[in-house]
Amino acid sequence: MLKPDATRLEVWGDPVAHSRSPQLHAAAYRALGLNWTYERRRVTAAAFTGELAGLSDRWRGLSLTMPLKGQAFHASAQRDRRAELTGAVNTLLLTDDVPRGFNTDVGGIVRALGDEGVHEVDRGRIVGAGATAMSALVALSELGADRVEVVARRPAAVAPLARLGTTLGLEVIGVSFDAPVHTDATVTIATLPGDAEVPPAAADALARSGGLLFDVVYGHWPTVLASAWERAGRPATSGLGMLLHQALLQVRVFVTGGTEDALEGESLVLAEMHSAVVGD
Template identity: 45%
Template sequence: MDGTPRGVRAAVLGWPIAHSRSPLIHTAAYRALALPWDYRAIRIGESGLRAFLEGRDASWIGFSLTMPLKEEAHRVAASLDPVAMESGVVNTLLRTGEDAGTPAWAGFNTDVAGLAHAIDRAGLDARRTIVLGAGATAVSGVLAARRLGAESVCVLARRAEAAHDLARRFDSAGAASALTAHGYGLDSVQAASAVHDATLVISTLPGPAGEALELPSGMTNVPLYDVAYDPWPSPLAQRWDAAGGTAHAGLDMLVEQAVVQVRIFTSGDPELPLPDEERVRAEMAAAAVS
């Protein structure tokens, strides 16, 4: 890491943001890498993102983005990595220089890799995945399942039209490596049918949304990966636990996507492993639960 600039700043942006554990996780990573960088949480709404980014001086190397900024960050980015381009979602911005005196930012999506890594490390079977929700994080859920070799993905949401539109974006039936994707309303006959064959449920819903959600019969028998993590167990996970099912928290996803972000901030390459990456990951994971 010799030659890496000192006095570097980065942050996680979103609204609300006080609950974020990203500062703990990233600070642990930079400490493990012997980088005296400053990483903090900053509350920014969607309408203020562009102006905020334009005002950052050269000490700011990059940003993590949480809701509701991921689609606006996609619009603001001067360039996009392939995952961000396909998903339409950016959760990481890296400063790449200036354009006519204004900072230029490259956009990345690390949610897909982070979710796929977390599901794989948990030993879950993504062959026939149900994705709950149809928002920005649901896009990453579909792409993570595809990355893990899913044969089919069924998107279920309160609004059948939103679920159908999301599934249609990524249905590659007839392609060499086909992913069959369908989208239905949660209360539909097709949703109930999909549950019978499912090997995994990925919930991309905000924590409180799962408390009173009408679920198809038998869904709690399928292992759940819930991207929610604060509080844990989430209302949805509590329902799985009460039914004798298995639920996994999204905290591991948060750590795994942060590992990829740290790669980007330190090298510009989401695929280049960090020095002694397993040790760094372990310190990040420990900080996440502290």
């Protein structure tokens, strides 16, 4: 049972000063009429276990960003399916008898793509093979993809994604950035950092067959890939939608105990969260 007197929340990570989570969550709780606090704290990987153990029963939950998602996974006594598949927890609910972990990044991607009119994917592409790529692969699987091309600098980095693909029942094909031909994709999910360097020729080749570009970056826009998509006359969108929707799912967790039940007045809550980070 959720503890009604647990009202403290934070986002932890290293670095964390750039996080927009406090604005998003504060807007949501104002809209819901909840007098909860949500702040940020720089927590290193080495300090995570001690910081978590030091929390009192006033704490409702935590949002986790890099490099803490793996440690939050191991700290969770129970996890949702998306967390189990990806090995990553970005949301810890602390109001039950044991910590419960959730991955709301997957749902954030699915819901954001839905906003762009993408409700079904046949063949997808992921650029990058880091931790976010795992969530992107699960999201593409949930949208029906049976084949996903993963573009990565190091072929060995694709191996964990290939294993996850086997679990999900889809084919994962690893290719290099300088591949001369890429398979046509309904959507390309770019998971690279905003300042990542991509050779212009490689970016242009990806754009020619990439469908919609969904770039998880939202602070460095346009990215190199987004510029290539623009040159090709193809649609591209930033990761702002993912940011909003993964945060909304976190709010669901903290309010209802899970991601499935909608909030009261959820459309208004989402609009307030949107305004908090981009304005009217």
